[in-house]
Amino acid sequence: MADYRQMWSDLGMDLEKHDILCEVLPDAFGGVYLSQENRPEGMDYFNFVVAEIHGVRPAELIEHQQKGGKVFGTFCVYVPDEIIFAAGGIATGLCGGSQFWVPGGEKVLPANTCPLIKASVGARLDGTCPFFQIADMYIGETTCDGKKKAWEILNQDVPVYVMDLPQMKREKDLQAWEEEIKSLMQKVEEVTGNKITIEVLAENIKLINKKRNALARLYALRKTSPVPISGKDALLITQIAFYDDPGRFTDQLNLLCDELDKRVSNGEGVFPADAPRIMITGTPMAIPNWKLHHVVETLGAAVVVEELCTGVRYFENPVDQSGSSLDEQVQYLAERYMKTNCACFTPNPGRIEDIMRLAEEYRIDGIIDCNLQFCGLYSTESYLVQQAVKKAGIPVMHIETDYSEQDFEQMRTRVEAFLEMLEK
């Protein structure tokens, strides 16, 4: 990585602690990613983004701020990026995915909290991630008990604006969500000092839709067999989608997809055509959480789709672009976001339908339903997921894990046994 120490120190980061992270990350990435065979050349861009993760993009965000722009940190796929970009802001995903940040979070949060939340809070309070330092404001939401209460603590250190996400999907809940998007709009306008117009919002709806389309294109390519790209690489791309510049990301991803198109027409893949095809469902895998994918793929199976926030929940359902007034545009945004099926909703039959549909579209041999520890939502819903997929005759296993490496061997053994069962 180039030298960004001055920038980091200007951000008030804990340089010594951060150095430890900078030392381990390249090795971790090398071990998990660069060791893969026959990777598409188009991955070079994404490798570069990761290699410079705490440098290039943060420098761009700071440049944006120096020109008077604002940066908003987000934690959830329900927060509409379109609104933030339309007000001339930049939205950047902040979910923490590393054990490195967990102890920092545990200083103020109970140990029995989901690691994603602990890592996110720890990254901020310890000053060990530039993105968390740069953001002028965090946009939280009330998806789960843990996040909802963690915002109150974070708010003592950085302004957190909280969106109230409905917990049901009735007509009036949809309206309530529309109202929440309007309130967000007001807030973002106030912070950036820019008024959102129909034209600019339309432009940004298109911008984000293009990103969604590129991701959808990537995922569609994964439906083929042999699969032209590994699950690990696809996961990495989706993770990067949360914080990279949307336009550049889309261009780079489309270039990669052009290459994958060729692979598909040549029948070229990264796994043998008969490798078991796995779907992973459950809680998000924030960068650099690659644990389960690494376990599955080093055992010879291919992860071909993720029913995760870092997966199809992020990009399915483009926004209707035909809105001709701000009200209509917001309505279409609300409709789009309410189509996403997270376990925080009750009841949530849509998620099970999604899983069944994906299982068919991606010709899935087995499902791994995986949730982070202490996520009461996904772990409880797992019962209903397993019930439904078993009924459809699809083998499924459930894994509960955290960010530590402690359960790595145990996870490996369990996944191995599951894969053996599939091959029979």
Added chain:
Amino acid sequence: MATSIESFSSIREIAIMQLKAFKEAGGKVVGRYCAYTPTELILAAGAVPVGLCGTSEKPIPAAEEVLPRNLCPLVKSSYGFAATDTCPFFHFSDFILGETTCDGKKKMFEIMQDIKPVHVMQLPYAGLKHALEMWSEELRRLRRYLEEQFEVKINDDDIWQAIDLVNRESAALKAVCDLNQADPPLMSGKELLSVSWSRSFSTDVEEVIRMLEELSASLAASPSSKQTGLPRILLTGCPVGTGTEKVVVLAEDLGANVVAMELCSGYKTLSLQTDTSYDDPITALADKYLQIPCSCMSPNQGRLELIQQMIKDFQVDAVIDLTWQACHTYNIEAYKVGQLVRNLELPYLQLETDYSQADVESLKVRIEALLEII
């Protein structure tokens, strides 16, 4: 004869007999799990509300066959009772009234649906701009549901009557609990719990009011039998009931007096009165319920204010904050409660535990350490 504390402990048994007879005569029963579900509407529908929160370890293994282990014991116990059909109150319930207070309960209700019909109310956060409107709408939805299910018509007057009844019950219970501001207190924590928990099982609110009024009169008339000078503890946090009072028992066995409880069955709800000056009883109810300072609200300034007030009123020496394992809202809010109590220069102890007796020794050590610094 004046009502004694002991007479409360038999309420539950009596209620089971009465409910059986009531059901056989065609009566309707609604099971509920949460202080936010409006008993007034159930009463106005001519039905009997019963509290179902599980306070026993026994059905938890059965629940864990379906629910994750990493879930609050209250949720697991409640579901376990339902799944094993071992709770008469659940058994008698015509339907279950659920709410979205926490992730665990919210998702558990989806699964409970297979056992009995569950009507879920979506609870908004009190701080929201439209919270009152949203919650009123949920109450109206419940009113319609009750009317359809039980084929009755609920008039505003019925609701006002029920409001009056519940207001009087809360006031009567509060009067009893307030007596413990005295030094020495008039009741032990165990007695306090027995009264406030047991009364919730009664099928006859008027009778409970009468018992509570008699109890406060007789307690106030005779001198306290409690020892003076013992450390005065405020218990706050997750719901506690008969069967899950181990922290209260431990603290008192170690020589403390649990003088007051900021819990769902205690001051969290009983200092609230429905404002009868509203024109519409539904809005009046919505307004009252949204004032409950449960940790599921965000932000939840009301709880901090209530705790501060109680520390003063009850001359509290230390605060114990009890969290059931994996109850994220209380567990995380403990950070702020701790901040508040320490700022008041009082000892504060947060305990995260479950329904088992496995950690009793370590709890004891920690409570002992707390009592030593008082």
